[in-house]
Amino acid sequence: MDPVLILVNIIALVVVVIWSYIKNKYSYWKNRRVPYTKPSLPYGNLKGVGKGIHTREFFSDIYEKFKHQTPFVGTYFFTEPVAVVTNFELAQNILIRDSNTFQDRKEYYNENEEPLTAHMAYLGGEKWRQLHQKFEPLFKPNRMMQIMPTILEISDRLATILEPMAETGEPVEIMPVLGSFSMDIAGSIILGIKCNCLLDPNCEFQAKSERISVNPRQSELRRIFMQTYPKIARLFNMRTLFDDVSEYFIKVIPDEVKERGANSGQRGDLMDLMVQLKNTGKLDDSSEHFGNLTDDEVLAQAFLFFMTSVETISTTLGSGIYQLTMHEDIQEQLRSEILDVLSKTGGQVTYDAIMKMIYLHQFVDEILRLHSPANHLIRKAAQDYKVPGTEHVIEKGTTVFIPISAFHCDPDVFPDPLVFNPDNFSSTAVAGRHPCAYLPFGEGPRGCIGTQMGKLVVYAGLVKILRKYRVKFSDLTPLNLSYVNSIHGLRTTADYFPEFEKL
Numbered sequence: 001m002d003p004v005l006i007l008v009n010i011i012a013l014v015v016v017v018i019w020s021y022i023k024n025k026y027s028y029w030k031n032r033r034v035p036y037t038k039p040s041l042p043y044g045n046l047k048g049v050g051k052g053i054h055t056r057e058f059f060s061d062i063y064e065k066f067k068h069q070t071p072f073v074g075t076y077f078f079t080e081p082v083a084v085v086t087n088f089e090l091a092q093n094i095l096i097r098d099s100n101t102f103q104d105r106k107e108y109y110n111e112n113e114e115p116l117t118a119h120m121a122y123l124g125g126e127k128w129r130q131l132h133q134k135f136e137p138l139f140k141p142n143r144m145m146q147i148m149p150t151i152l153e154i155s156d157r158l159a160t161i162l163e164p165m166a167e168t169g170e171p172v173e174i175m176p177v178l179g180s181f182s183m184d185i186a187g188s189i190i191l192g193i194k195c196n197c198l199l200d201p202n203c204e205f206q207a208k209s210e211r212i213s214v215n216p217r218q219s220e221l222r223r224i225f226m227q228t229y230p231k232i233a234r235l236f237n238m239r240t241l242f243d244d245v246s247e248y249f250i251k252v253i254p255d256e257v258k259e260r261g262a263n264s265g266q267r268g269d270l271m272d273l274m275v276q277l278k279n280t281g282k283l284d285d286s287s288e289h290f291g292n293l294t295d296d297e298v299l300a301q302a303f304l305f306f307m308t309s310v311e312t313i314s315t316t317l318g319s320g321i322y323q324l325t326m327h328e329d330i331q332e333q334l335r336s337e338i339l340d341v342l343s344k345t346g347g348q349v350t351y352d353a354i355m356k357m358i359y360l361h362q363f364v365d366e367i368l369r370l371h372s373p374a375n376h377l378i379r380k381a382a383q384d385y386k387v388p389g390t391e392h393v394i395e396k397g398t399t400v401f402i403p404i405s406a407f408h409c410d411p412d413v414f415p416d417p418l419v420f421n422p423d424n425f426s427s428t429a430v431a432g433r434h435p436c437a438y439l440p441f442g443e444g445p446r447g448c449i450g451t452q453m454g455k456l457v458v459y460a461g462l463v464k465i466l467r468k469y470r471v472k473f474s475d476l477t478p479l480n481l482s483y484v485n486s487i488h489g490l491r492t493t494a495d496y497f498p499e500f501e502k503l
């Protein structure tokens with residue numbers, strides 16, 4: 001046969017095989033009669049995501065379109081079918097009632113090449129269960145009371161750093177300041193290292209930390225690709241972190257562990273507790289044996305806790321300060337509550353005092369509703385799951401997304417969802433809605449382990465600022481906050497400059 005003809009036949013065959021493969025892939029939801037969004041090559045339904053379209057908008061569009069039609073929608077990430085939940089009841093089943101089936105996330109990690117990524121947020125199965133069991137006690141309320149003095153000391157530093165600008169009335173580029181604040185908090189409380197990014201924002205620690213999420217190695221679309229096709233990503237040795245960032249933390253964390261040696265328990269930070277668990281499998285004040293931690297477990301978890309805290313705390317505080325500039329009346333009500341509670345403690349900010357500030361709690365809940373740092377929750381089906389009340393099955397291995405930012409802005413649940421209103425969290429309002437309509441920290445066994453710590457830091461930062469300053473709108477404050485994709489979801493952009501007036 002003519003060699004050219006052979007070549008043409010081979011090419012035609014390859015094209016037919018690829019075309020049939022893709023056609024078959026893209027028929028997945030249709031064949032199962034699940035409502036779906038029409039995909040196209042090469043991105044499936046992700047066209048534009050990461051290039052102008054934020055995942056927040058992507059999920060919100062799907063949710064708004066389908067929420068009254070179906071409990072979940074079929075979509076495609078590249079050629080992979082994934083399910084998007086559009087119903088609170090199904091979210092509750094997946095996160096809580098049937099969490100055994102949905103215990104894992106589908107996340108990319110590479111234990112051998114990037115040991116920092118093999119942490120409990122990404123691992124699944126027995127590995128996750130064991131780590132969760134060992135680390136959960138670190139975040140109990142009594143531990144939070146232990147770290148409170150450090151949180152308050154660094155919050156004081158935050159309030160002090162604003163003083164010169166308050167005196168001149170100069171608008172403050174606030175996001176970098178809050179970034180330094182959250183790095184000081186996480187560096188001190190979690191890694192236990194002496195850092196002062198607030199005073200020295202050009203320090204190496206801050207420079208390396210910013211390269212984790214402010215300027216990450218991989219774009220949003222690439223991260224979704226790595227998550228969707230972990231085997232291919234591993235084959236090509238795709239990395240989550242810049243090499244110099246990995247090297248830095250792989251040195252700093254073990255150095256700190258080594259320095260504490262057998263003398264943990266002196267400083268009362270989370271690193272102390274991790275070192276205790278590593279050495280003895282127990283915590284000083286408890287007879288319970290949680291299991292010894294390995295060096296690698298301490299390394300990856302300390303890095304995880306650090307990285308998660310930095311971004312969520314600065315974004316939440318940043319959005320909160322923005323809302324204070326936009327709502328003078330809310331700011332006054334908040335300050336009045338803070339001063340009232342503190343008048344009964346002789347001006348002392350304490351854990352108990354903060355716990356009594358109910359309007360402050362509502363304010364922060366509302367920040368986390370409108371500006372949730374996480375867009376969505378992720379779970380993976382460990383076995384076929386028949387969706388209650390439907391004929392549909394979420395098949396084993398399918399990734400499921402729960403679009404929490406979209407839930408938080410559902411007008412059927414939150415009237416005027418784009419209006420900032422802490423009354424959305426009055427006890428009556430909370431009691432009147434579905435428990436899974438609001439999920440800023442996720443839910444169930446895989447819910448956020450650092451919920452209390454995250455909230456405490458945000459409360460403390462706000463209290464320290466509000467008792468000292470009036471936060472004011474400046475000409476450099478935009479009418480709407482803008483966000484960028486980040487390693488966790490969304491991050492407030494830095495082009496926002498409030499003014500601080502000394503009280």
Ligand code: HEM
Binds near residue numbers: 306309312441445446
């Ligand atoms: C305002 C602050 C924070 C917010 C909004 C937040 C939000 C979240 C969300 C939405 C998840 C996913 C939950 C799920 O899938 O159900 C999560 C998981 C997690 N968060 Fe947070 N977080 C915050 C602060 C923190 C802090 C301070 C720490 C640690 C010091 C932390 C550690 C973790 C860990 C380890 C996980 C994974 C848990 C697991 O897979 O078992 N978070 N967080």
